[in-house]
Every structure is written in structure tokens, then in C-alpha cells.
Amino acid sequence: MRIPRIYTEQALASNTELELEEAPSHHLIKVLRMAVGRSLILFNGQGGHYDAEIIASTKKYATVKITQWHQQDNESPLNTTLAIGLSRGERFDLVLQKATELGVTSIQPMFTERTEVKLSGDRLNKKFLSWQKIIIAACEQSGRNILPTLKSPIHIQDYFTQERDQQQLKLVLHHRNSSRFSELEKTDDICLLIGPEGGLSQDEIDLAHKHDFKNLSLGPRVLRTETAPLAALAIMQQCWGDF
Incomplete structure (x- = not known):
């Protein structure tokens, strides 16, 4: 048993x-x-x-x-930050659960131009506690002994004003480009930026470029907001992590 x-x-x-x-x-x-x-x-x-x-x-x-x-360390050698626009219903819950299983290091929820989720005050606090429980359950199931960091949701414009490690590889994931994983150099520290349903707006993508984010595509097919980050995280673990 x-x-x-x-x-x-x-x-x-x-x-x-x-x-x-x-x-x-x-x-x-x-x-x-x-x-x-x-x-x-x-x-x-x-x-x-x-x-x-x-x-x-x-x-x-x-x-x-x-x-x-x-002393059991099941953490990935790859430091990954997932900055993702909030999505509706159970989609964001699924991303939290599976990203934790895939070894993500930290998660930054964001309000973006196309975010349809309205959260503030007590409702936001309750939702945050619910997200934390999802991460805990995923760690219990997957054998992780260290919880990934769940950061408080912020607006994407505020996200770009935060200081970052200059050595970190910063990627903005969207289908309106042709850049592939095969074009990237090996790294052990990545920030992956992705939008909600409908993706990031062109203005947000342009702003990401101004803050040194490079384009990344997962091919010609348009993936849903709960599919794309998980596919990307899995590929990262295969290329540079412990898969």
C-alpha cells in the first residue's frame, strides 16, 4: 500500500x-x-x-x-519561472498542478490586457489560498519536498519593472513567430512569459521585447493557455533539466 x-x-x-x-x-x-x-x-x-x-x-x-x-532532493537543476496571465475556470488550477509536477521553481500570475478573470480584495486572497493548496497537493503527489514559490498576482506592466538576473534567459511564448527551442543556447535559469486565453497583445509582446525577452514558438499549431506552458516546461526539462 x-x-x-x-x-x-x-x-x-x-x-x-x-x-x-x-x-x-x-x-x-x-x-x-x-x-x-x-x-x-x-x-x-x-x-x-x-x-x-x-x-x-x-x-x-x-x-x-x-x-x-x-535527505531526498527531487528538485530539478533547472531554475524556471513561469509568468502567466490568469485564465478562467479550472484552466489556471491545471497549470499550477502540472507545472508543479514538471518541476517549476516559481509562478507569477499576472493580469494582462486580455485577462477576463476579475479578482481583488477578499476574493483574491481566497483564490490565492486555493492555488497554494493545489501546489501543496501536487508536491505531495509528485514527491517534491520543496514548494515552488507562488507570487501574488500583479499587472503585467508592473511585472516588467521588477529587477531580474541579467544572466537569466527570458522567453515570451506566442505563436506569431518562428523561433524554436533548437535555436536557444543551453541554460539553467529561464523565465517563461505567456498570456491568458487569446494570448498576449502585440503591445505586451513589444514591451517584453524591450525588456530583453526573446520570442519562442512551439510550432505552427495554436495551443491553449493551459497546454502551451506545460508543453514548454516539459521540453525545457528534456533539453536542460532532469528528464
Whole structure:
């Protein structure tokens, strides 16, 4: 039987006992129906993971005994930033989940000219927490022990004013060009910029060019906003990462 991996925000140490937060406790007790004596793996995003065992449970909380620590690094050697326009419905959720599985390092959601999602205030805060949960679940499933950084959504114009590493390869992905991966030099640090449904406007692409972003295309077919970044990330891992 597969041993579940559980994320906690708490500090972890061998040979200690810990009461898990309500959400992971609910998942263990109510969803997985795990009883006292069952084994699990704990990680807190600091690298590595711990073996643990459930030693007590109530209706809301599970208490575990933490045993051995394992230094396991499943992170990609390729540092990738995904700057992507917010999309509607479950499309953005899918991108977060799969990009995490593909080893993305950080994700910058953006409001662009063609973004149709309207988020602000409490609604934005709730959505951000929901996105964070998706990333945590993807790390639990994929074996990552370090969470990719999820940045607060910003307008694309503000994104371009941020300082960046001059050595980073910056790519703007759109179908109105013919540049290919085969034309790029090997690198270990990439920023990939992509728009929402309908893509980036020509003004936004021009602005990207002014900030040293190079064109990148994935071929003659127009890919959906949830398909294109995942295809690009997978190719990057094949070319320069650990695929």
C-alpha cells in the first residue's frame, strides 16, 4: 500500500511528537481513513522528508510520532519561472498542478490586457489560498519536498519593472513567430512569459521585447493557455533539466 506524503507548515525533527493541522489531519482521518499505527511521510518545504506514524487521533486532529529524516532532493537543476496571465475556470488550477509536477521553481500570475478573470480584495486572497493548496497537493503527489514559490498576482506592466538576473534567459511564448527551442543556447535559469486565453497583445509582446525577452514558438499549431506552458516546461526539462 502506498504511504501517503503529507505537507505541514510546522517545524519537524526526529524523535518528536506532533499534532498536525486540521486540513492534513482531515485528509488522513476522513479521506484516507488511516488509523493509529499507520505510516506516513512528512515534509515542510525545507528539503528532505521524515518517516512518521499516527499515534493518536480525534475527530479533527491526528497526532504523529516523527522518526527518521531522509535527505531526498527531487528538485530539478533547472531554475524556471513561469509568468502567466490568469485564465478562467479550472484552466489556471491545471497549470499550477502540472507545472508543479514538471518541476517549476516559481509562478507569477499576472493580469494582462486580455485577462477576463476579475479578482481583488477578499476574493483574491481566497483564490490565492486555493492555488497554494493545489501546489501543496501536487508536491505531495509528485514527491517534491520543496514548494515552488507562488507570487501574488500583479499587472503585467508592473511585472516588467521588477529587477531580474541579467544572466537569466527570458522567453515570451506566442505563436506569431518562428523561433524554436533548437535555436536557444543551453541554460539553467529561464523565465517563461505567456498570456491568458487569446494570448498576449502585440503591445505586451513589444514591451517584453524591450525588456530583453526573446520570442519562442512551439510550432505552427495554436495551443491553449493551459497546454502551451506545460508543453514548454516539459521540453525545457528534456533539453536542460532532469528528464
